[in-house]
């Protein structure tokens with residue numbers, strides 16, 4: 358066929374409507390038609406279509422297609438005259454049949470092409486796709502469906518959706534004839550978590566089936582959980598840093614040269630080398646907490662948190678939440694999520710002071726954490742993994758508590774791995790002079806006094822007492838006399854007077870090891886007693902009357918004694 362700039366069509370037997378229709382056709386339609394009419398037709402040779410209704414209009418040009426619209430013989434003759442070698446002459450009715458066929462073929466081809474495109478999309482889609490027909494029978498699953506769910510196609514195809522996945526999105530869309538969005542499910546026959554969207558399909562208002570597409574969110578969920586866990590850990594780490602959970606003392610702060618304290622210090626050094634649980638026992642004020650801090654400071658994980666929980670200082674009802682933390686809304690006052698001390702101690706040391714005061718139900722929970730290294734916050738479901746070392750301290754007789762059923766035996770054994778005894782002061786009186794000097798400096802700094810000291814004699818008075826309250830009692834005693842002393846060397850008489858009072862008070866409390874004080878002479882005792890009575894009632898006339906009455910002497914005798922003892 359000759360090369361034209363356009364495809365020339367001539368209609369012989371002019372009919373306006375036919376002409377209009379043909380002119381309205383697009384190029385694609387002509388081209389596909391020509392492809393059928395002329396096998397060697399090269400569609401690339403043509404740019405546009407020209408439709409003519411008479412030979413005159415065509416002029417000198419030759420028509421590529423001559424359509425004969427009518428039965429007249431003359432039309433054919435005319436066509437013969439103006440045709441070229443390759444021109445196609447065709448009768449209009451035949452043309453229509455042909456055109457219709459060509460058109461249908463091209464529609465089928467385009468449908469097939471479209472189907473192929475969809476098929477490829479579905480096959481390569483990362484999302485799982487499942488299709489049911491209008492009867493609810495599964496007709497199609499794509500490869501991703503099987504990959505995600507681990508269900509082979511043959512287990513689905515041909516089965517009713519209610520039989521194979523009655524709670525899924527597709528069954529819902531089938532039942533309700535409505536779209537189902539963001540349907541989360543793990544019941545696809547595997548442990549895979551998915552999010553599905555299902556939609557019914559209508560054609561001419563007729564329900565013809567439904568389709569679901571879903572994504573495997575197992576990994577996304579896993580990663581989200583990991584991210585949340587990480588964020589949570591970061592929060593806890595921030596709290597660990599900002600909460601000042603650091604040990605504040607080291608073994609250097611523990612003063613003493615006695616055999617008893619030296620042995621304890623050696624044990625503490627050994628304990629610092631391992632991560633085993635430590636139980637520190639000893640009377641009140643003997644330095645158990647100081648030892649716990651020091652063991653952590655000496656350990657390899659001293660940079661990690663050191664978190665203290667005093668089981669006696671916190672009301673029982675709050676202790677659990679203090680230890681385990683809670684989720685928001687776990688109980689009335691849980692207005693926000695809170696990490697517990699166990700979580701905060703992760704990586705470091707949890708120091709449980711006064712462990713003998715922990716109630717039995719909490720002991721059971723604590724035992725579980727120690728065994729499993731895992732716990733849940735109050736009101737929480739997620740297990741939190743922790744790794745920390747426990748140092749427990751008590752001044753109670755734990756063995757006795759165990760035998761009385763007040764302390765769990767299994768927990769006692771868990772705690773009693775490395776055992777340390779903080780020796781009482783009465784077993785290391787030798788340390789008192791050293792301790793006094795250290796404590797005087799420490800208290801001076803604390804309360805803002807210039808350095809103070811005791812004479813040798815003054816110090817010797819302190820050796821007369823058994824110190825049931827141990828170093829804390831000694832510390833308080835020294836602070837008291839420092840406050841009363843007007844000179845940097847604390848007067849011996851002041852020490853003597855207060856030591857006497859301390860001993861009397863100790864006897865009154867029924868202190869087991871308290872001796873009858875022998876520090877004061879009878880006269881000194883009388884002076885001190887009158888002074889204390891006057892301090893109590895005051896030195897007004899009325900106060901003196903009451904003091905005399907309380908002392909069992911007349912007011913004039915009181916005046917004489919005040920004068921004799923130079924009390925005013």
Ligand SMILES: Nc1ncnc2c1ncn2[C@@H]1O[C@H](COP(=O)(O)OP(=O)(O)OP(=O)(O)O)[C@@H](O)[C@H]1O
Nearest residue numbers: 610611612640641642643644645646647752828829
């Ligand atoms: N060896 C020591 N050298 C210096 N100071 C000490 C020594 N032992 C204890 N202290 C001081 O004595 C005070 C009491 O110590 P700590 O609180 O550690 O005793 P505790 O046995 O834990 O007491 P409690 O049983 O009452 O809890 C603290 O001020 C501490 O610094």
